[in-house]
Amino acid sequence: MTVIGVAVLKTLIVLGVAMVNLLLFLYMERKVLADMQVRYGPMRVGFHGTLQQVADVLKLLLKEDIVPKAADRWLFVLAPMIAFVPSFMLFMTIPISESLVASNFNLGFFYIFGILTIVPVSVLVAGWASHSKYSLIGGLRGAAQQISYEIPLLASILGVIMMTGSFDLVKIVEAQQGFFYLFGYPVLPRWYIFLQPVGFLIYFVAALADTQRTPFDIPEAESELVQGYNTEYSSIKFAIFFMGEYFDTMIISALSVIAFFGGWSGFGPIPAPIWFFLKTYLVLYFIIWLRATLPRVRIDQLMDFGWKILLPLALLNIMVTGFLMIR
């Protein structure tokens, strides 16, 4: 029984860390967005609005939980769960430092992409079960987008995996220790972003599209589709959808740090987990920056770009990496 006890304890700890980081990320997104649009953002609740997120979560929990009359009741309730559980399951494999990982096994990246494919099911189910035309269109768009971009996402990371020779997240980070030397001086850290620049670009674009962040937030498109597949969702169900989506964004950033930015490796007396979080939040900052800067692309542009440019480029990247590795 101790096995289950340890598993439950680990799950609770990871859930706690994930939730705290979610609140931090939400606060950061609001503040950074506000800063870029020359306003203050939340200022009233707590010191500089620090407790605003807590207040918002409480508000969402206390709201009336509405299930539309025409909705398919079972599926309507099930959809947020299908969205949240896989997103949370991904956190279990993220290594914060060499030893700080809830569950590491040698197929880490493969597992992550496997679990990521469940998420579009929730989008489709939510769109269908709501029995509303906006939700249906949003659901179809969302699923089509996520399926299309999962393929370049997986293909872009394969370059890194080929160079490491392992799917293991810890091993991928360990392969990035050390420096590149020029005339005997360390000039650049030995990160995969310098060895796989094309892979990183493809990964980042595909990841943005896969997590439906701006400029690829077509399935939600507040101004045309009134939130898309989660139009009919309110209260805690909406909160769960929302959390799942933000979890995905955080996972994608953490993965980019692990695969391309040397994970927890750093210098000086600062402990490894701090480095990891620092890098992850820098990537998140960049994502928020994009949200504040770019307009939304059209759905046909998105599909064209994914299938006709990103995927061939990713395959080419794999091929070139293979050639360079054989030598």
Added chain:
Amino acid sequence: MTVASAIFYFFAAILIFFSIKVVTTKNLFHSVMSAFAVLLGTAGLFFLFNAEFLGIVQILIYAGAVTILVLFVVMLTTAGPKYRIVWETPLNIWIFVFVILFGGMLGMIVLSIQWPVAKPVALHGVTEALATRLFVEYLLPFEVASILLLAALIGSIVLARRD
């Protein structure tokens, strides 16, 4: 009962319940979602048996891709969430007779045979063993199969094109 067998029975119960649900529910969409649950349960069993690679492939291809394809087909062809499957053929008594006879026969066979139990082996490098089989030993059949699949893919695209 050990933890592992408890987890096994949990997944087995899910599998049996949703397998029955797939064929008995009147709602096409519910049927697909039950199939989704069955596929996830199978993946769970693979994980339990230390075949992580197979479990992940099961999720990636069946629970993820295939379910979504089927959902797309259902959403684009049927008439809304209130669509119901109707059974129009009158039920024939012989169906039940044959099902009971066949099921009884299967049950007797299953129960009468002394099933060999495999000795637990060290399960390290299952994926590697699989890869060696696929890409070293049986490389030619593997490539032939992939060319066949590609041909089928192109064929279906040609057939589906309108112009």
